[in-house]
Amino acid sequence: MERSLVLVKPDGVQRSLVGEVITRLERRGLRLAGAKFMQVGKALAEEHYAIHKGKPFYDGLIAYITSAPVMAMVWEGPNAVAAIRQTMGATRPLEAAPGSIRHDYALEVCRNITHASDSPENGEQEVALWFKQDELIAWSRDADKWIFEK
Numbered sequence: 706m707e708r709s710l711v712l713v714k715p716d717g718v719q720r721s722l723v724g725e726v727i728t729r730l731e732r733r734g735l736r737l738a739g740a741k742f743m744q745v746g747k748a749l750a751e752e753h754y755a756i757h758k759g760k761p762f763y764d765g766l767i768a769y770i771t772s773a774p775v776m777a778m779v780w781e782g783p784n785a786v787a788a789i790r791q792t793m794g795a796t797r798p799l800e801a802a803p804g805s806i807r808h809d810y811a812l813e814v815c816r817n818i819t820h821a822s823d824s825p826e827n828g829e830q831e832v833a834l835w836f837k838q839d840e841l842i843a844w845s846r847d848a849d850k851w852i853f854e855k
């Protein structure tokens with residue numbers, strides 16, 4: 706079982722795509738483990754995007770993620786990280802596979818709707834950065850046995 710942080714970023718929230726993102730992840734079979742609607746402060750933004758510090762788009766990235774509220778979530782399931790990134794599509798919307806969220810709803814890399822963790826290790830790190838332990842729910846769904854092989 707893997708976990709991924711998923712953010713509907715400010716453009717996705719402003720465009721009323723929160724429900725669409727949740728619907729797609731639910732339909733995929735992934736299980737929600739936590740969610741909060743929040744305004745991201747500069748310190749969290751800088752820690753989250755620390756790996757991009759120094760890149761030409763870094764300042765714009767921090768301004769973008771702090772510009773309006775985001776929907777922060779934790780989704781889990783077998784191979785959740787790869788599955789969620791596939792559902793989101795490639796970073797650049799014009800390279801995202803047809804049917805993916807970034808293909809279907811975005812045009813520009815700096816307005817690409819969502820964030821998702823890029824490895825199981827980063828998934829755990831990002832979940833710990835964004836959520837306190839008591840904000841996460843460990844639960845099982847009745848449908849799990851029809852979606853998860855074991």
Ligand code: DAT
Nearest residue numbers: 762766795796814815816817819820821823
């Ligand atoms: P992803 O969000 O697919 O994990 P990433 O981690 O490489 O992509 O980059 C984080 C975000 O930074 C990405 O969603 C949008 C922005 N970004 C990446 N490359 C960019 C570029 N060349 N110009 C502008 N923004 C960029």
Ligand code: MG
Nearest residue numbers: 820821822823
């Ligand atoms: Mg990334």
